[in-house]
Amino acid sequence: MKEVKIMKVINEMSMSFLSRSSNESFARGAISSFIAQLDPTIDELADIKTAISEAVTNCIVHAYNNGIGTIYITSKIFDNGKVSIKIRDKGCGIEDIAQAMEPLFTTAGGERAGLGFAVMQSFMDKLKVISKKGKGTTITMEKNIIRRPIRNE
Amino acid sequence: MGVKIISQDNVMIASLDGEIDHHTAKDIRENIDFEVNMRHPKLLILDFAKIQFMDSSGIGLIMGRYKIMKTLSGKLKVTNASAYMNKIIRLSGLGALGVLDEGSENYEGHK
Numbered sequence A: 001m002k003e004v005k006i007m008k009v010i011n012e013m014s015m016s017f018l019s020r021s022s023n024e025s026f027a028r029g030a031i032s033s034f035i036a037q038l039d040p041t042i043d044e045l046a047d048i049k050t051a052i053s054e055a056v057t058n059c060i061v062h063a064y065n066n067g068i069g070t071i072y073i074t075s076k077i078f079d080n081g082k083v084s085i086k087i088r089d090k091g092c093g094i095e096d097i098a099q100a101m102e103p104l105f106t107t108a109g110g111e112r113a114g115l116g117f118a119v120m121q122s123f124m125d126k127l128k129v130i131s132k133k134g135k136g137t138t139i140t141m142e143k144n145i146i147r148r149p150i151r152n153e
Numbered sequence B: 001m002g003v004k005i006i007s008q009d010n011v012m013i014a015s016l017d018g019e020i021d022h023h024t025a026k027d028i029r030e031n032i033d034f035e036v037n038m039r040h041p042k043l044l045i046l047d048f049a050k051i052q053f054m055d056s057s058g059i060g061l062i063m064g065r066y067k068i069m070k071t072l073s074g075k076l077k078v079t080n081a082s083a084y085m086n087k088i089i090r091l092s093g094l095g096a097l098g099v100l101d102e103g104s105e106n107y108e109g110h111k
């Protein structure tokens, strides 16, 4: 009989902070410190930091439209090396998720490229978007950190 | 985050230092645009050699300067983008605008 593998959460963290743009670097720094225990490569860490920066910036720029709201992040580490990151806002929500996720689509114009979702999608292994107009948006992303042999036991 | 801008003849080089995100992009943009509007260079070079982090705000920054240089009938070049930055640049299709210098394009080719 085939063994069924159930992934176990081995660590978890949560935090919330105000939608101030100075918290963009705080958020990606905090999560990368948390994930450091998996000994990710520089490239893996850069991918995750960039994806977090995209999601958090979207909360600040779009969800709360540069006003002040709260951003909630939960991150979990699983026993197989998978990391999940959930980023939630209680902002304006997304009317048409499929359209929002199209590369180069933006409702902001000007200095925004419309690439945030494309970056999250290509830098992470999984991306899920749940949104309700007027209620808010939850982005869940996953990445598998490649296990490497432990040096210097 | 810092921007160092030097101009000679019709060429302006903006050397960026640190991290580019939505928070830092505003200052960088304002610094560059101020100089560009004052001097109207024919060529603006954004030097990314000292950039340690960039998200899609960096693409917005490049695209915005590309448009400004176009209205001034000038050109924009991006130089010294790392392999990591090229991953984002590739998603944007900016390469097709011919703004990447040869060094970056070769680098991309080796990846």
Ligand SMILES: Nc1ncnc2c1ncn2[C@@H]1O[C@H](COP(=O)(O)OP(=O)(O)OP(=O)(O)O)[C@@H](O)[C@H]1O
Pocket: A054, A058, A059, A062, A063, A064, A089, A091, A092, A093, A094, A100, A101, A105, A106, A107, A108, A109, A111, A112, A113, A114, A115, A116, A117, A118, A137, B056, B057, B060
């Ligand atoms: N948390 C959110 N709340 C409300 N709307 C959002 C949210 N995230 C994204 N959107 C909508 O989806 C669109 C696309 O988002 P995406 O991040 O791909 O591009 P962008 O933010 O417009 O530009 P860039 O990320 O390149 O600066 C946004 O323009 C916005 O309309």
Ligand SMILES: [Mg+2]
Pocket: A054, A057, A058, A115, A116, A117, B056
């Ligand atoms: Mg975005």
